[in-house]
Amino acid sequence: xxxxxxxxxxxxxxxxxxxxxxxxxxxxxxxxxxxxxxxxxxxxxxxxxxxxxxxxxxxxxxxxxxxxxxxxxxxxxxxxxxxxxxxxxxxxxxxxxxxxxxxxxxxxxxxxxxxxxxxxxxxxxxxxxxxxxxxxxxxxxxxxxxxxxxxxxxxxxxxxxxxxxxxxxxxxxxxxx
Ligand SMILES: [Fe+2]
Ligand SMILES: [Fe+2]
Numbered sequence: 001x002x003x004x005x006x007x008x009x010x011x012x013x014x015x016x017x018x019x020x021x022x023x024x025x026x027x028x029x030x031x032x033x034x035x036x037x038x039x040x041x042x043x044x045x046x047x048x049x050x051x052x053x054x055x056x057x058x059x060x061x062x063x064x065x066x067x068x069x070x071x072x073x074x075x076x077x078x079x080x081x082x083x084x085x086x087x088x089x090x091x092x093x094x095x096x097x098x099x100x101x102x103x104x105x106x107x108x109x110x111x112x113x114x115x116x117x118x119x120x121x122x123x124x125x126x127x128x129x130x131x132x133x134x135x136x137x138x139x140x141x142x143x144x145x146x147x148x149x150x151x152x153x154x155x156x157x158x159x160x161x162x163x164x165x166x167x168x169x170x171x172x173x174x175x176x177x
Contacts, residue, residue: 027068
């Protein structure tokens, strides 16, 4: 870590802006990757409730990509994606979980586990971005980021509800007649 004692507040703001831009490039890559990963989850899901939740969030995710582009534009920067190694790993793990799970209720449970990790990563990133943006007084950017953050939180809450209602072990375990 560098010595910051001699830095002026202008210099710090510039550095925070740079860090913010970096985080934005990271989540822009992640959102684009998710537009390809979520359809695979939908294909493997069996519960209609889970499929619907994922389809709704796929549509929102496509909007998140566009919203990220709007944020770059508002900041006067070119929209650039920087590979998010963390999201790449979460998506890879999701694929492994789906490959290993039995079909049906267990695969749905695996999808929900993976999808909630995705949402929590996004919530953490957008939460940080909102804080940086507020600190820098970027009101328009803050409100765009807050819209996405809200949708990520709602997606996470919906997945929790689906987990409670669709992953019904007793019903799934009943002997078939
Ligand atoms: Fe998103
Ligand atoms: Fe999301």
